[in-house]
Amino acid sequence: MVENNELRKAGLKVTLPRVKILQMLDTADQRHMSAEDVYKALMDAGEDVGLATVYRVLTQFEAAGLVVRHNFDGGHAVFELADGGHHDHMVCVDTGEVIEFMDAEIEKRQKEIVEEHGFELVDHNLVLYVRKSK
Amino acid sequence: MVENNELRKAGLKVTLPRVKILQMLDTADQRHMSAEDVYKALMDAGEDVGLATVYRVLTQFEAAGLVVRHNFDGGHAVFELADGGHHDHMVCVDTGEVIEFMDAEIEKRQKEIVEEHGFELVDHNLVLYVRKSK
DNA sequence: ATGAATGCAAAAACTTTGCATGACG
DNA sequence: CGTCATGCAAAGTTTTTGCATTCAT
Numbered sequence: 001m002v003e004n005n006e007l008r009k010a011g012l013k014v015t016l017p018r019v020k021i022l023q024m025l026d027t028a029d030q031r032h033m034s035a036e037d038v039y040k041a042l043m044d045a046g047e048d049v050g051l052a053t054v055y056r057v058l059t060q061f062e063a064a065g066l067v068v069r070h071n072f073d074g075g076h077a078v079f080e081l082a083d084g085g086h087h088d089h090m091v092c093v094d095t096g097e098v099i100e101f102m103d104a105e106i107e108k109r110q111k112e113i114v115e116e117h118g119f120e121l122v123d124h125n126l127v128l129y130v131r132k133s134k
Numbered sequence: 135m136v137e138n139n140e141l142r143k144a145g146l147k148v149t150l151p152r153v154k155i156l157q158m159l160d161t162a163d164q165r166h167m168s169a170e171d172v173y174k175a176l177m178d179a180g181e182d183v184g185l186a187t188v189y190r191v192l193t194q195f196e197a198a199g200l201v202v203r204h205n206f207d208g209g210h211a212v213f214e215l216a217d218g219g220h221h222d223h224m225v226c227v228d229t230g231e232v233i234e235f236m237d238a239e240i241e242k243r244q245k246e247i248v249e250e251h252g253f254e255l256v257d258h259n260l261v262l263y264v265r266k267s268k
Numbered sequence: 269a270t271g272a273a274t275g276c277a278a279a280a281a282c283t284t285t286g287c288a289t290g291a292c293g
Numbered sequence: 294c295g296t297c298a299t300g301c302a303a304a305g306t307t308t309t310t311g312c313a314t315t316c317a318t
Contacts, residue, residue: 013272013273015272015273015274016274017273017274018273048275049274049275050274050275050276051275052274052275052276052277053273053274053275056273056274057273075282075283
């Protein structure tokens with residue numbers, strides 16, 4: 001069971017809720033899920049996990065680098081599995097569809113700009129809101 | 135009084151709360167203020183405006199294009215006067231300091247990437263989280 | 269066994285809304 | 294004057310927290 005090692009490597013005790021949540025993030029159709037999404041999906045799957053636990057576990061996963069939290073527009077955060085590589089997001093304002101992309105040039109410029117200002121880049125957040133061109 | 139014309143041009147009735155809030159956004163030290171920030175600043179200035187009104191007015195201002203709403207990290211939205219030109223933000227994770235910047239190359243690449251995917255760019259949100267380099 | 273994790277319910281933080289009163293044009 | 298805006302308090306959302314119980318090692 002791959003999930004258990006992931007958890008152990010992250011220094012987290014292997015508990016049923018944690019395993020279930022990690023599996024859910026891995027196997028769900030949507031790659032970007034809110035805490036509520038995960039909670040409902042677990043309920044639908046017959047798993048009995050508290051919403052508070054979902055929030056707590058997702059926050060721990062984030063701290064451990066297992067998932068990434070995004071604050072797209074609209075009150076709630078969404079989480080996605082940290083499948084290795086970094087990428088940014090395109091969100092279709094009509095359909096809500098989320099597309100991932102990565103552009104070396106943008107990444108490079110960000111670093112340069114920050115350094116020109118006497119800082120170092122810790123993290124960044126880029127979301128392009130788009131619409132299907134007709 | 136410049137503010138009154140701004141309001142009228144935006145199709146908003148010129149009321150005391152609206153004028154005061156617009157002035158506050160214009161004259162406050164911080165360029166990026168949350169609803170709560172604006173509310174407190176008004177209270178400190180002896181102006182008696184309800185918090186609900188601040189929220190309502192800021193939302194109207196956003197719809198009218200007078201201000202821009204940002205969802206930086208951490209639960210609350212911040213508003214900034216839409217002083218014409220577009221720009222992105224750098225936020226210092228240690229001090230909370232906000233620096234504005236604009237990079238033509240990044241802007242151009244965004245457009246290109248979106249078009250390569252068959253979309254058109256509606257809006258975007260770029261925040262660089264930085265730390266003073268030592 | 270023992271310390272950490274969970275579930276529940278309560279609270280916290282932020283924002284919106286209903287409704288009676290008051291202000292703008 | 295009629296209508297729209299405001300203030301207050303109540304309700305809504307999303308997320309966090311306290312505490313007794315349960316679970317993993």
